[in-house]
């Protein structure tokens with residue numbers, strides 16, 4: 001018989017080496033920056049060049065540059081996050097201004113709308129109604145032990161886009177990325193999506209929908225599931241783990257916040273009620289400082305268009321800001337007006353008003369037209385958070401401009417498609433006099449040959465990261481309204497004349513991380529009066545510095 005040579009003789013097949021699995025783990029993968037390949041069984045699994053981390057970041061930046069449009073960029077970035085976490089976060093921290101709008105508002109809104117075609121590797125934990133009784137086990141499945149912040153949504157009010165069901169994971173993941181951009185270690189973050197169904201008919205009919213195909217559970221079982229989630233998080237990651245509630249519908253948002261805020265030792269806040277409130281109040285404080293003729297915070301009259309969680313939170317926090325400045329609470333409340341879907345919130349409507357609106361019901365006649373309400377109230381500040389695009393019409397902006405040299409106008413609804421007016425409209429209709437900011441950033445507006453505006457980013461992204469840092473470092477057991485007010489004041493004071501000159505009342509986005517650390521330091525000092533405790537814990541702040 002003919003000799004069949006070496007191929008036939010190499011009969012016993014050696015087992016596969018151990019290295020491959022480590023390359024599939026986003027937490028350990030280092031791309032071409034991987035060293036010690038020999039010892040780890042990685043030879044041949046990567047191209048031969050060994051490069052510095054920076055080269056990997058450059059490679060990722062190039063790849064991003066090849067994407068066509070924001071949504072493609074989002075997909076590319078999430079793919080990077082789920083394959084090579086280190087490069088992803090280095091890129092995010094080095095290029096925050098460019099990446100934030102791709103990973104966060106406005107693009108994250110589109111991502112949530114199209115999540116069915118998107119989901120790749122785990123971005124967090126999904127807890128569905130069908131998991132009731134077993135949530136502890138789900139938490140055990142999360143691979144990291146050092147979680148400090150759980151970002152939880154039930155997907156019922158995603159930005160201004162309404163019920164997105166289980167697709168809301170995009171927002172929990174996006175908020176987590178903002179924390180990480182501000183220096184929180186990625187392993188300290190756990191995005192959670194609670195899925196008790198959706199009332200979004202389009203999703204229910206979509207064969208690619210990723211969540212439970214049933215109507216939202218409005219029974220006690222919903223509350224019980226939330227309880228189980230909170231208990232399981234605290235058990236698995238420790239009782240100080242921050243519970244961050246995000247994008248719940250108002251019917252649950254206020255209730256859930258109140259319930260856990262008053263539970264002993266649960267460290268919790270609602271970003272839409274308290275974070276947006278603080279960023280709004282900060283914007284008002286900074287705008288008053290920016291007024292060319294000078295201004296007094298206690299003399300402002302604020303009209304909130306929309307009486308959902310953001311504006312009610314802001315109204316309450318503004319009242320607190322005024323009382324801190326010596327105004328009696330009853331007088332402070334008279335300076336704050338709400339306008340909801342039925343018009344001005346006034347006493348004659350009291351029997352139909354929710355508990356959250358009632359304290360703001362004014363002694364005035366009913367009014368259903370926004371421009372007419374402005375004529376009668378004469379506000380100095382107009383804040384929109386109603387997700388009614390175009391609600392700030394030319395007439396509205398002109399009315400504000402007739403009453404004020406520099407009307408303060410914030411269009412907070414997200415994403416850009418939901419803003420009450422655009423930056424360009426605010427400047428055009430006020431003849432360049434408005435102090436304007438928006439929840440999703442608008443690009444700079446060239447108003448005239450001499451004047452280009454770069455309006456501010458009135459987004460809670462300037463608040464929740466420092467609040468979390470301050471809470472962790474001070475070991476606070478409760479995140480109080482005072483902490484949010486301190487954060488708002490510190491943020492407002494950080495805005496300087498150079499920014500005012502271009503119409504900005506917030507720091508630029510490329511300063512979001514340094515701003516978070518500075519605001520956290522102020523908030524922490526105010527919070528913790530025990531010096532020894534501060535010193536003992538302040539070393540922990542180092543852990544949150546940017547790598």
Ligand SMILES: O=C([O-])CC(=O)C(=O)O
Pocket residue numbers: 105158159160247271272276413414439459460
């Ligand atoms: O996510 C954002 O950009 C701000 C926010 O919380 C919201 O609009 O619900």
Ligand SMILES: [Mg+2]
Pocket residue numbers: 159246247271272
């Ligand atoms: Mg939100």
